Amino acid sequence: MSTEQPPAVVRRGTNLDRVGEFNDTVVLAAIRRAEERLSRVELAAATGLSGQAISNITRRLLDAGLVREAGRQKGGGLGKPRTLLELEPTGQYAVGVHLDPSVVTVVVLDLTGQVVARRRTETPAADDPGVLIDGIARTIEDLIAEADVPRERVVGVGIAAPGPIDVERGVVVDPPNLAAWHLVPLRDALRDRTGLPVLLDKDVTAAASAEKWAGGPNGRGSFVFFYLGTGVGAGLVIGDEVVRGSTSNVGEIGHVIADPDGPLCYCGRSGCVGETSRPRYLVQQAVQAGVLAQGIDLDDRHAVDAAFSALCTAAGQGPGVAREILTALAERIAKVVEDIANLLDLDRVVFGGPLWDRLAPFFDEPIRAAPAERFLVRSVHPLQIAGTSLGADVGAVGAASLVLDHTFSPNPSVLLPGTAQLVPRVGALGTWKVMS
Ligand SMILES: [Zn+2]
The missing domain is CATH 3.30.420.40 (ATPase, nucleotide binding domain)
Incomplete structure (x- = not known):
C-alpha cells in the first residue's frame, strides 16, 4: 500500500512535478511514522533525499500548514541545535464512517490521527438505504461544524461497511443483516450529498488498518x-x-x-x-x-x-x-x-x-x-x-485513517503516467484527481 523508501530507479519517463509530489509524500510519511520528532538531517537520512531537497520540501509542507517546527534537538554534538519537525494536527482532517447494521459511528480525525469529534447513533430500524445515507450525511455536516473544522481542510470521507463490497464501483453488495441493501452505490451517494471525496472499504480491513496505525x-x-x-x-x-x-x-x-x-x-x-x-x-x-x-x-x-x-x-x-x-x-x-x-x-x-x-x-x-x-x-x-x-470507534477511526493514508502516503504509481487511479496531491489539498 505504501512505502517509506523512495524507489531507487524510476524506469519510465515522468514529469518533474510528479516526482516532486511523490517526494513530498515520502517526507510527510516519514514525519507521520516517526515515533519522535525529526530534524531535517534525520529526514534526509531516513528518506535518502538530499539535504537541499529536504529543505525545499519541508518549506512547502510548512507553507501548506501540514507540519510545524517544534523545538530544537537537545544534547551534545557539533554545530547549532537542529530544529525538529512534527505534524500540524490542524493541517488537515478526515471523516470516518462505520456502518454496522445496529450502530453507525462517525468520527473526525485530525492529521495526527486523534479523534476530535465523534457520534454514535442507532442504525434506523427502517432499512431504506436512502434514509440511512441522508442521516449519515447530516451527521458528517454536524460533526464538522461541532469540531469547528474549516471545511476546506477536510480531505475526504472513509466508509467502513460490511462486506462483500465492490471497491471499484463503490458499491455495498449484499450485507448480511441489512435486508433492503442490495447493490447500494454508497460511495457515490455520500459523495453527492457531502461534496467530499469518499473512499469505501470493508469494516474489518478498516479496523485492521486502525490497529496497525494507532494500536x-x-x-x-x-x-x-x-x-x-x-x-x-x-x-x-x-x-x-x-x-x-x-x-x-x-x-x-x-x-x-x-x-x-x-x-x-x-x-x-x-x-x-x-x-x-x-x-x-x-x-x-x-x-x-x-x-x-x-x-x-x-x-x-x-x-x-x-x-x-x-x-x-x-x-x-x-x-x-x-x-x-x-x-x-x-x-x-x-x-x-x-x-x-x-x-x-x-x-x-x-x-x-x-x-x-x-x-x-x-x-x-x-x-x-x-x-x-x-x-x-x-x-x-x-x-x-x-x-x-481503540474501543468501539475502531471501524470509524480506521475508515478515516484510510483517507489520510490514501492522501498522504507515498504512492509510486504517481510516478507512472498511464495509471488511472485516484492520487493525492499535497500541493492541491482537498482535491483528488484522476490521473490518466
Ligand atoms: Zn453459513
Missing part, C-alpha cells in the same frame, strides 16, 4: 483483527502490511463451521461461526435456558441488543447458564482463530467490534486455555491474545 504494540507484525459485530469477520495484517485479497473482500470467515450441531445458517449449512455468534442466536439460547424472559422480539435488532446486554450482565455475575453460553461462544471462536493462526503463522489475534466491550470479560480464559496441540507453532512462539485499545 501501539498490538498493531505490529502479523495479526488478525477478529471483528465481533452483527456479523463476524477477520481483517488481516501480515508483516506490517494490510492484506486485502484480490478484490478487497478478504476475511469472510462467517461460514466456517464451528458447531456441526448448531443452528441452520442462511447459507444452507449448520453451525457457521457467524450464525452462532449473532446476538440473536445467543439471546435465543438464553431464553430457551430460562436466563432471559420469554417474549423478546427476535426480529427487532434493538430489542435483541438490549437482551444481549442483559445476558452479558447475567454472565458477569458468576458461574451459571448465562456464563456457559458465552464461554461456549468463546470456545467456538477460539477454534476458528486457531485455524487462521495456524494457516498464517500469526503473532497475535486482536479482538474488537461493537460487541467486544461486552464480551471481553468472557473470552480471555477460554481462548488462552485452548490446547497447545491445536495451535501448532506454539512450540516456536506464543499466540498473543489482545483486545483493541
